[in-house]
Amino acid sequence: MPKTQPTTSNVGSASxxxxxxxxxxxxxxxxxxxxxxxxxxxxxRAQPAASSLLDSAELALENxxxxxxxxxxxxxxxxxxxxxxxxxxxxxxxxxxxSAWAAMLxxxxxxEDCLEVAALxxxxxxxxxxxxxxxxxxxxxxxxWEIMRSHPVIGERILSSAPAMTPVAKLVRSTHERWDxxxxxxxxxxxxxxxxxxxxxxxxxxxxxTESRPWxxxxxxxxxxxxxxxxxGTQFDPELVNAFCAFVLPDLVTDSDPDAFLASRKPAQSI
Numbered sequence: 001m002p003k004t005q006p007t008t009s010n011v012g013s014a015s016x017x018x019x020x021x022x023x024x025x026x027x028x029x030x031x032x033x034x035x036x037x038x039x040x041x042x043x044x045r046a047q048p049a050a051s052s053l054l055d056s057a058e059l060a061l062e063n064x065x066x067x068x069x070x071x072x073x074x075x076x077x078x079x080x081x082x083x084x085x086x087x088x089x090x091x092x093x094x095x096x097x098x099s100a101w102a103a104m105l106x107x108x109x110x111x112e113d114c115l116e117v118a119a120l121x122x123x124x125x126x127x128x129x130x131x132x133x134x135x136x137x138x139x140x141x142x143x144x145w146e147i148m149r150s151h152p153v154i155g156e157r158i159l160s161s162a163p164a165m166t167p168v169a170k171l172v173r174s175t176h177e178r179w180d181x182x183x184x185x186x187x188x189x190x191x192x193x194x195x196x197x198x199x200x201x202x203x204x205x206x207x208x209x210t211e212s213r214p215w216x217x218x219x220x221x222x223x224x225x226x227x228x229x230x231x232x233g234t235q236f237d238p239e240l241v242n243a244f245c246a247f248v249l250p251d252l253v254t255d256s257d258p259d260a261f262l263a264s265r266k267p268a269q270s271i
Contacts, residue, residue, distance in 0.1 A: 014214030069164045072115045076124050076158070083127050084134045092209060095120035097203040101248045110167075115196045118171035122200050125172070149184050152176050171196040175204065181232045190237075198237045202228065202244050205236070225249055 081088035098119035102112045126134060129151055133144050140148060152173050159169035174197035177183035179190055209224040219227065225245050232241040 012138065045254055055104045069113070069117060069168070072162050072165055073120060073168075076121055080121075080124055080127060084131075086122050087126050087134065088170055090245065091120055091123050091209060093207045093211075094122060094200065094203050097199060097248070097264050099208055101199060105154065111196070114167045114171065115199060117165075117201050118175075119203065120166045121155065121159065122172050122175045123151065123155070124158055125151030125153065127158070128154040149176070170194060171200065173197075175200045176203070179237050182234075190254060193237075198240055202236050202240050204230075206244070206249075221249065 016226065077088060077091070080091065089170050095116055099116050102115050105112075107115065121154075129148060133140065133147060136144070152175060156169045156173040159165040159172060171194055174188060177186065177188040177193045177197060179193070179198075181187050181189035183193075206224050206228060209219045209227060210221060212218050228245065230236040230237060230239045
């Protein structure tokens with residue numbers, strides 16, 4: 001792990017599974033369970049000795065919220081997988097990338113958990129986008145893009161229905177904002193955008209560029225990193241782009257091998 005990484009806080013055989021959609025879905029949900037399993041260990045690994053009844057009550061509440069949040073996240077991911085598997089697979093890769101980044105940052109346990117769950121569910125609002133748009137194998141028209149751009153707000157509404165997911169919902173709403181204020185839905189500028197949303201935006205763009213799309217070629221890691229640098233200061237937080245390329249990219253899990261990354265995580269501990 002690089003020792004010069006800056007501290008950040010306040011994140012506000014494929015033949016069988018591809019032929020059997022149920023087994024394929026189970027396999028993807030299993031990967032999510034492994035990812036989320038690493039999160040529910042967080043309060044345990046950093047659990048201080050309670051010095052008072054108040055400390056004990058606060059810790060118990062935090063642990064309960066984590067359990068609720070992870071259960072909701074797993075269920076929503078399963079729903080997204082059933083709606084549009086490519087979007088779910090993309091979301092999983094974004095979550096894995098954010099998880100690798102979060103491990104290098106000095107985040108609190110709560111901020112790290114929130115970031116990883118928000119990354120996994122950043123596209124959950126696409127549940128409300130028509131299938132004709134989600135499944136279109138060609139570039140979207142301007143009117144279709146207008147509908148697609150509603151998904152962060154839809155995602156926020158879905159997540160906000162559960163009080164434990166309120167911090168996650170805030171991050172999801174802002175994952176498509178731009179550093180220069182040209183994003184959506186709120187046209188936030190620079191530090192107005194929550195830190196967690198800015199982190200997810202960088203990982204989301206990198207993963208998207210290195211994935212296959214019917215209408216364009218897949219970029220190499222170096223080409224995608226070049227695009228991030230080109231858009232630093234306009235689309236993305238320039239400091240985060242520099243940090244991603246310097247510290248995260250060299251150790252990033254490849255697009256085709258999420259299992260290797262998951263296998264490297266410590267076994268989940270019960271709360």
